Amino acid sequence: SAVISQKPSRDICQRGTSLTIQCQVDSQVTMMFWYRQQPGQSLTLIATANQGSEATYESGFVIDKFPISRPNLTFSTLTVSNLSPEDSSIYLCSVEDARGKLFFGSGTQLSVL
């Protein structure tokens, strides 16, 4: 199973600023996924990040608001830009193994004041 380290685990940010979340995996993976979980809700996929190409965003999510980097096969970042209180959520990165199982990081709890 993949071990995922996600940082920071939580942050409190002022509106209008940005937060960059890092996701480090202990093995090389092709696909990395970023999810958002709003308070009391299920998980919603933001985007899929492939190494060497632009991320693929789901409906309702745009690159200007959620830029993603994927510089190599073990690392990705998600930036949440121009923060507003509505961005207060848990953000999770995940990776997929060869059998289609997803493994998740422990999440980043973001609060926007």
Next chain:
Amino acid sequence: DAKTTQPPSMDCAEGRAANLPCNHSTISGNEYVYWYRQIHSQGPQYIIHGLKNNETNEMASLIITEDRKSSTLILPHATLRDTAVYYCIVRAYNNAGNMLTFGGGTRLMVKP
């Protein structure tokens, strides 16, 4: 991906079997059934998955009906630490890595 329907919440007595149902009546022939759980404030944890045969591992058993339109996750001896939200997901897996779509899940409360 096909949609799933789960009861929003269930209770179970500690030490008893927890049987969590899931309906996936529009499942396609190449779609697997996956179960994950999320304990408060943590990332979801993989439990088990299957295609048509029943599956068992150290955490749980998965029973899939013959027509594959529904399944049941069984935790044979529920403990207080099994209190979590359980997600049933159907997904066609291929090398393109189709994403998992999470529904509302079932909030399982294991009571002493």
